[in-house]
Amino acid sequence: MMLLLNAKGPHPRGEGKRRTRLCLLIAAFMAFSPLAHAFDLQQLSEQLAKPHVIHGDFIQEKHLRALPKPLSSTGTFVLAKDHGLLWQLKTPLQQDYRITPQGIARRDGTQWQMLPGKSAGAEQNRLFLAVLQGDSSGLQRDFDLQLQGQADHWNLTLTPRSLLLKQVFKHIDIEGGALVQRIELHETQGDSTLLTMHNSISHQPLTAAEQHDFAQ
Template sequence: MKRAFAPLLARRLAALLVLAFLSWNANAFDLADLQEQLRAAPVVRGHFVQQKFLRSLPQPLTSRGDFTLATGKGLLWLLRTPIAQDLRIDAAGISRRDETGKWQALPQRSGASRENQLFLSVLAGDTAGLRENFDLTLTGESTAWQLVLTPRSALLRQIFDSIRIDGAALVDRIELRETQGDRSVLQMTDAVAAQTLTAEEQRAFAD
């Protein structure tokens, strides 16, 4: 009887382990889940604090301001300190709003368009777009996750060691580590999701 009981117990334990694994696998938070979660918010607005840590300086360069990220349109990046400057970043490039309220396209250096698109993809958590240039490693769950981007191409490896994105319902923090030892940290604070743009934001993206 004892001999028959042991194999039966082993089979039951094995079945429980299989069920536990299948249950964990079904509930695992993956890249598709992350992209769906972030795309559920077509508009995100809030405040930001950006710090640039340079090896040559004892203190980081810090800027603060407000942002609006709109799916399919781009990013409004409104600097408040140390200088006041309104920027718009989209697939076409970077524009700056002048004293008259008009948007003026800024000159782009070679490869800038690709960098702009990368920046938008990082902020929006566009995992499909990011996968074209990076190996992605996602850990955590929907309420607290971390995405690490490791560059694939030789060109990007000359610029970045890695990019780390932390978030929950939305992106909270982005850290870019550069190959020469400098790094940038972007904190998104008081970010809220919305379904529509304000009238002012609509005009800013339309001009």
Template sequence: MMKRWIFLALFALVPCMAGAFSLDQLQTQLRAQPIVRGHFTQQKFLRSLAQPLTSRGDFTLAQGKGLLWKLTSPFEQDLRITPQGIAKRDAQGQWQALPQQMGAGRETGIFLAVLAGDTHGLQENFDISLAGNAQAWTMTMKPSSALLSQIFEAIIIQGGALVQRIELRETQGDRTVLQLQDVQPAAQLNDEEQRAYAQ
């Protein structure tokens, strides 16, 4: 479940590809905003539960460094996703690498393709379609690889200037919805973020 949660977190960072943007223009747009911060509300709709499981928190994406995902409710947990793998911060403030499960290397590669805006890499694993315009768009991603097809039915991303909503539909019928709020570019990392990436 944590793997799918992290997967969803990373897809929140896919930029707007609607309108007349070319791949080169899209990559340029990403490099123009090397640091992005925001808040999130995530709801997990399980077939076995009448009410969704809701969590909230904050995130920071730094180009070339990775993603910091800070869960604040219903409990506190800090995750860091970098080219070296996925780590969790322990009670002493130290980052501990999470064990790599079978197939995790391939999924980490997909994660990094999302972080880098590597649409060619994403198209190796997803069939991507777009509707709308640059101000109000919907991007639907359907797995084309056998591995991801076993997990996901589709990933639907909606937004305007920035991503606003992500819906993850799983093959067994469960659904996760991520709402992003107050997403803003930043000029530099703060001291806490710098320490998190440096450890």
């Protein structure tokens, strides 16, 4: 989940972009759903459709085989069911991203700049839309899903089906209780990314600034 978007690693630029986009999509799917009673995909879909706005913080650690220590970043997120996702990096650099049905955009000063959309990005945007709509069938087109545990402590494993995703990921593990707390992506080349969400709340509406960001 390459949310350290400007961190330099051993991967080619194109592969890094695909990884970045997929990780944002997985974050959009898993970071913001109350799953207190989600023990099958139907219940999961129903829970995904309930929250209108979710605010929270994240910590990400990117473990690269070539580096002795993980690359860490922190930030905040806003997920609005009727609009999309704002992903706001705070440290070690500041950079804002927005995902909407139109694609992924990066803030450039006071404006949003759309990132190039290619075939892999279009496929990931389709996945993102399925997630926002609580469409588990959309996820099942790309992953085998296995849900285990109890309401207060559960885990979900996503195993890629498509050739594109199999080239990047072995599997994705998600853990949580009332909300998702931890996402770990295991890559085929041996690298991994750990994303921890905390302070997530679903009772706060969009601020005027957030509404403006989504409207641009």
